[in-house]
Amino acid sequence: MSGPEALGFAANLYRLPAPGGYFLVDAGLPWEARRLLRRLPGPPKLLFLTHHHLDHSGGARALWECFGIPVLAHPSEWPYLTGQRPRPPLPVPLLGGWLANLAPPLPKAALQPVEEGDEVLGWRVVALPGHTLGQVGLLREGVLVAGDALRGRGLPPRFINEDHALAQKTVRKILDLGVERIHIGHGRPLSRDEVEALARRLGV
Ligand SMILES: [Zn+2]
Ligand SMILES: [Zn+2]
Numbered sequence: 106m107s108g109p110e111a112l113g114f115a116a117n118l119y120r121l122p123a124p125g126g127y128f129l130v131d132a133g134l135p136w137e138a139r140r141l142l143r144r145l146p147g148p149p150k151l152l153f154l155t156h157h158h159l160d161h162s163g164g165a166r167a168l169w170e171c172f173g174i175p176v177l178a179h180p181s182e183w184p185y186l187t188g189q190r191p192r193p194p195l196p197v198p199l200l201g202g203w204l205a206n207l208a209p210p211l212p213k214a215a216l217q218p219v220e221e222g223d224e225v226l227g228w229r230v231v232a233l234p235g236h237t238l239g240q241v242g243l244l245r246e247g248v249l250v251a252g253d254a255l256r257g258r259g260l261p262p263r264f265i266n267e268d269h270a271l272a273q274k275t276v277r278k279i280l281d282l283g284v285e286r287i288h289i290g291h292g293r294p295l296s297r298d299e300v301e302a303l304a305r306r307l308g309v
Contacts, residue, residue, distance in 0.1 A: 235272025
């Protein structure tokens with residue numbers, strides 16, 4: 106394994122190579138956790154969460170309980186991860202608020218903060234705000250794991266972005282980082298050309 110390896114769950118989760126093993130980016134839905142645990146070749150070194158949404162962080166508690174590994178996330182996401190603040194409702198009539206908050210909360214002791222510029226096992230943390238305010242990705246040698254900063258060939262829909270204008274600016278930031286290949290939470294990887302086309306369409 107030399108680059109990110111996608112594990113297809115409700116969202117793409119990623120195994121990233123690290124010295125002497127691997128670590129995991131995102132943890133899937135809470136009810137996917139058992140299947141995820143079966144698919145892992147052994148204990149990951151740590152769990153890195155791109156953002157607090159249920160399809161990315163829902164399995165974090167199960168992973169932490171199973172392996173006792175630290176869970177890295179930007180501090181802006183912590184109140185949702187620990188249950189201190191409810192996650193915004195999912196776009197499902199009536200049940201949206203309930204569904205969004207089905208993840209068992211993480212104790213604060215499980216969490217470690219990450220910020221722009223930190224290094225995680227050879228990868229550099231980059232802030233990718235907009236979809237959520239504390240969304241972070243990982244960059245190494247022109248390869249970016251970007252969470253939901255991009256979705257398909259575009260942006261996630263406006264109504265699930267915490268700050269849509271900021272999400273648009275983040276597209277420009279991704280290009281300014283010199284990224285060549287972008288692994289995203291939903292869909293196949295994007296090339297730089299595809300992100301450039303999107304930036305032109307958005308006028309950023
Ligand atoms: Zn999301
Ligand atoms: Zn997602």
